[in-house]
Amino acid sequence: MSRTTPKKSIKPVVKSVKPAKVTIEAKPEVKPEVKFGKLPDLSTYPLCLRWLHDRTDYEKIRNVQYSDNAFKLDRMRKLLGLIGNPQDEVKTVHVAGTVGKGSTVAMIASMMRECGYTVGEFVSPHLVDVRERVVVNGKPISKNDFTDLIRKVAKATLKLNEQPTFFEVMTAIGLKHFANEAVDIAVIEVGLGGRLDSTNVITPEVCVITTIDYDHCKLLGNTLPLIAREKAGIFKKGVTALVFDPPADVEKVFRDVATKVGADLRVVNKDIEFSSRFCSDPDLGPHARVCLYTKTSRLEHLPVPLPGEHQSSNCGLALSAVDILKSRGFDCPENKVTRGLGNVKVPGRMEVISERPRILVDGAHNPASVQSLMKCVGAHVPYDSMVCIFGCCSDKDVPSMLDKVNLGADKVIFTRATTTPRAASPEDLQKMFAERSGKMSQVAKNLPEAIEIATRAVSREDLIVVTGSFYLVGEAIKYVQQDVNHTPPTPARALKD
Numbered sequence: 001m002s003r004t005t006p007k008k009s010i011k012p013v014v015k016s017v018k019p020a021k022v023t024i025e026a027k028p029e030v031k032p033e034v035k036f037g038k039l040p041d042l043s044t045y046p047l048c049l050r051w052l053h054d055r056t057d058y059e060k061i062r063n064v065q066y067s068d069n070a071f072k073l074d075r076m077r078k079l080l081g082l083i084g085n086p087q088d089e090v091k092t093v094h095v096a097g098t099v100g101k102g103s104t105v106a107m108i109a110s111m112m113r114e115c116g117y118t119v120g121e122f123v124s125p126h127l128v129d130v131r132e133r134v135v136v137n138g139k140p141i142s143k144n145d146f147t148d149l150i151r152k153v154a155k156a157t158l159k160l161n162e163q164p165t166f167f168e169v170m171t172a173i174g175l176k177h178f179a180n181e182a183v184d185i186a187v188i189e190v191g192l193g194g195r196l197d198s199t200n201v202i203t204p205e206v207c208v209i210t211t212i213d214y215d216h217c218k219l220l221g222n223t224l225p226l227i228a229r230e231k232a233g234i235f236k237k238g239v240t241a242l243v244f245d246p247p248a249d250v251e252k253v254f255r256d257v258a259t260k261v262g263a264d265l266r267v268v269n270k271d272i273e274f275s276s277r278f279c280s281d282p283d284l285g286p287h288a289r290v291c292l293y294t295k296t297s298r299l300e301h302l303p304v305p306l307p308g309e310h311q312s313s314n315c316g317l318a319l320s321a322v323d324i325l326k327s328r329g330f331d332c333p334e335n336k337v338t339r340g341l342g343n344v345k346v347p348g349r350m351e352v353i354s355e356r357p358r359i360l361v362d363g364a365h366n367p368a369s370v371q372s373l374m375k376c377v378g379a380h381v382p383y384d385s386m387v388c389i390f391g392c393c394s395d396k397d398v399p400s401m402l403d404k405v406n407l408g409a410d411k412v413i414f415t416r417a418t419t420t421p422r423a424a425s426p427e428d429l430q431k432m433f434a435e436r437s438g439k440m441s442q443v444a445k446n447l448p449e450a451i452e453i454a455t456r457a458v459s460r461e462d463l464i465v466v467t468g469s470f471y472l473v474g475e476a477i478k479y480v481q482q483d484v485n486h487t488p489p490t491p492a493r494a495l496k497d
Contacts, residue, residue, distance in 0.1 A: 039154055045143050048150040049130070057166035058192070059125060059420070071196035075160065076168050080201060082156035083172060086179035090120070092202045093321055096190040096231045097210025099369045100314040103306055104210050105187045106346045107318035112185055112325070113137060114340025115332045120178035120186030122171070122199070127348045127363075127474035128481075134174045136181050141173075145180075149173045167191050171198045185325065193220050195233020206324040207234050207241040207263070208317050211310075212250055213368040214397060228253040237262035242320050244313040245269035268316045272323075276304075276312035286379050288312040290319070297323045299334060305344050308376035315341070348473045350376060353480050357455050358383070358463050361477060363470040365392060367400035373467060374408030383463035385410045389450045389476075391417055392468035394424040401468070402433045409465070411457065412441040415450040417471035447475045 042048050080087055095105050105123055112119045118137055126132040131140040141149075153172050157163060164172070171191075178186045188204070190197045212228050220230045228250045235241045241263045243254050251267065258265035268274050273293040280286040288304040290312055297319075304315045319337070326332040348363045350373070360381065364373040377386070388409035392401055405412060414430050416423040426443040433441055444450035447466075454464045466476040 039158065042147075042151050042154060045147050048147045048154075051154055052130070052150055052166065052169060055164065055166040055169055059167070071198070072162070073196065073198070073201060075162055075164060076171065076198045076201050078160060079153070079156060079164050079168060079172050080175065082159055083152060083176055084179070086172075086175040087202045089179040090175060090183060090186050090202075092204040093185065093187045093206050093208065093325070094190070094199065094202060094204040094234050095187060095208045095210065096194040096197075096234050097208075098213040098227065098231075099366065099372070100210035100310070100317075101189050102363075103311060103346050103349065104208060104314045104318050104321075105189050107306075107315060107341060107344050108208075108321050109135075109138075109187050110344040111318065111322050111332070111337050111340035112187075112330070114343065115330070115336045117184035117330070118181065120174070120181065120183040122174040122178075122186065122188045124167070124170070124189060124191050125470045125474075127470060128478050130170075132347070133170055134177050136178070136183060141177050145177060146173070149176055152176070165198070168198045171201075175202075185330070190231075190234065193230040193233065195230050197234075200234055203236055204239060205328055206321050207236065207239055208321050209234075209241070209243045209254070210314060210317060211244065211368070212246060213366060214400075225249050225253045229257065232257035235261050235263035235265075238264070240264040240266060240324050242266055242268060242272075242317055242324070244317050266320070268313075268320050272316075272320050274316045274320075276316070278309050278312075288315070290315050292316065292319045292323070294320075294323050296326050297332075297334065297337075299337065302338055302341060305342050306346060307350050307380040308372055310372045310376075348470060348477070350380075353477055356460070357458055358460075359451070359466060359476065359480060360463060361466045361473040363473045364467045365396065365469045367397055367404055370401050370404040370467065371407070373465075374404055377463070377465060378408060381463060384459065384461040385463070387411045387413065387454045387458055387462065387464050389413045389415060389444075389447070389454055389464065389466045389472075390429065390468045391415045391426065391447075391472045392424055392429075393420065393422040393471075394428075395422060396424075398424060398429070399432060399436060402429070402436055405467075406433070406437045406439065412439070413444055413450045413453055414441060415444040415447055415472070417469055417475055418446055419475060420469070420471045423469070423471070447472060448479050451476070451479065 042051060093108055095101050105121055109119045109121050121135040124133055131146055134141040153169055188199050190199055209231050212224055220227045232254055235257055241258055245267060254265055266272055276288050276290045278288050288309055289301045292299045299319060304311050322332055322337055350362050352360050362373045364370040386409050388405055390405055390412055414426040416426050430441050430443050444453055
C-alpha cells in the first residue's frame with residue numbers, strides 16, 4: 001500500500017554513445033558486443049542462471065579497471081530505458097559506505113516494514129542463493145519472477161552496443177521487480193564505491209553513507225578522503241545526505257561534494273542530535289542504547305538489536321533516514337519504528353549457524369570489520385576457546401586483517417572459498433600469519449575440511465568462527481544446511497520457489 005503521493009517520473013538524460021570497438025584481448029573484462037539479435041535458450045531457470053553468470057562479474061575478477069570506460073552509467077541508463085525505466089517508478093533510499101551498509105539497510109527496511117509499508121531491499125553479495133539480492137518484505141524474489149526478469153533483461157541487451165555486467169543486470173532486475181511489486185520504498189545498497197556504481201542511476205528520497213575505512217584501495221584511493229569522494233558520488237541535488245560524525249578531513253570532502261552538487265548534508269551527532277551508551281541487562285545482555293531528537297521525532301533509549309558498539313552509529317543513520325522519510329510524507333509512528341528496529345535480522349553477520357558444534361559466521365572482509373568482529377565476539381559470546389576459520393580475497397589488506405584475527409583467535413585454520421577466483425592461497429595466508437604473529441596455524445584445502453578439523457579440536461564450550469569473506473560465509477552456511485551432523489540454522493530469509 002502506498003501512503004505517499006507518487007513522485008513525478010524523472011526521465012534520466014541519456015547521452016549518445018558511439019559504439020565501442022572492444023576486443024577481448026584489449027579489455028578481457030568486457031564481453032564482446034552482441035551484433036546479431038539472437039539469444040541462447042532461456043526456457044528454464046538453470047539456463048537463465050547460466051546466462052546471468054556468463055556476464056562479466058567484477059566481484060570475481062582480480063584486476064578490475066575502475067574507470068568510466070568499464071563502469072558506464074550511460075549503459076546502465078540505456079538498459080533501464082529498454083525495460084521501462086523502473087527507477088522512476090520506485091521511491092528509494094541509497095546506502096553507500098565501507099562498513100555497515102548491510103546492517104543499515106536491514107534496519108531501515110525492518111522499521112519501514114513495521115510501519116506498514118511494502119519494502120524492497122537490493123543488497124550484495126549473496127550468501128547462498130543469488131535471489132537473496134532482491135528482496136520484498138523480507139522474502140527473496142521467486143524463481144518464476146527471477147526467470148521472467150532475466151528473460152526480459154536478456155532480450156533488452158540485444159539492443160545494446162555493449163553487454164552489461166552481472167551487477168548491472170542484477171540492478172536492472174532488482175529495480176524492475178520493485179516496480180512490478182509496487183513497493184512503497186526500496187533500500188538500495190551500493191555495490192562498489194558510489195560514483196560509478198550501477199545503482200547510481202536513482203534519485204532517492206535520502207542518501208546514507210556509513211563508516212568510511214580502507215577497502216578496495218587500488219580502485220577507490222589509498223586515503224580516506226579519496227575513498228570518501230568516491231562514496232559521495234551518490235549525492236544528488238536537493239536530496240538529503242546523511243553521514244555519521246566522520247573525521248575532519250573526510251567531513252570536509254563530504255561538505256565540498258554536497259555544496260558542489262547541491263545536496264543537503266546532515267551529520268548525525270552534529271547536525272542531528274544523537275547519543276548512545278553501552279549497557280547490559282539480564283534480558284538483552286551487553287548492548288547499545290541510542291537516543292535521536294529531531295523536529296519530527298523523539299526517540300529515546302532504543303536498544304540496538306545488533307551486537308557490537310559499532311552498530312550504534314549504523315542505528316543512528318538508519319533512524320535518521322527513517323526520520324527523513326517521515327518528513328517526506330511517510331507515516332512512521334515512533335512505537336512502530338521502535339518495534340521494527342527490535343525485529344531486525346542480518347544474515348551472515350554475527351550469525352550462529354550451528355549449535356553442536358557451535359559455529360558463528362560473519363562476513364567481515366576488511367581490517368575494520370574483522371577488528372569489530374573480534375571485539376564483538378569477546379563481548380557477546382561466552383566461550384572457552386576460539387577456533388577461527390579464515391579465508392579472504394587476495395586484493396584485500398591481508399596483513400592488517402591477519403593482525404586483527406590474531407587479537408581474538410586461539411587457533412587459526414586457513415582455507416579458501418571455492419566460489420571466487422580472488423581467494424587468497426591458504427598457504428600464503430599461513431606463511432604471512434606466522435611471520436607477523438610467530439604463531440602456528442593449520443591449512444585446509446576447502447571449507448568442509450576446515451570445519452572437520454575445527455570440529456575435532458573443540459569442546460562443547462568452545463566456539464568456531466568462520467570469517468574473512470562473504471563467499472566463505474556462504475559456503476559455511478550451505479555446508480551446515482546440508483550436513484546432518486550439524487544443527488541446521490534458522491534462515492533469516494526463507495528461499496521459496
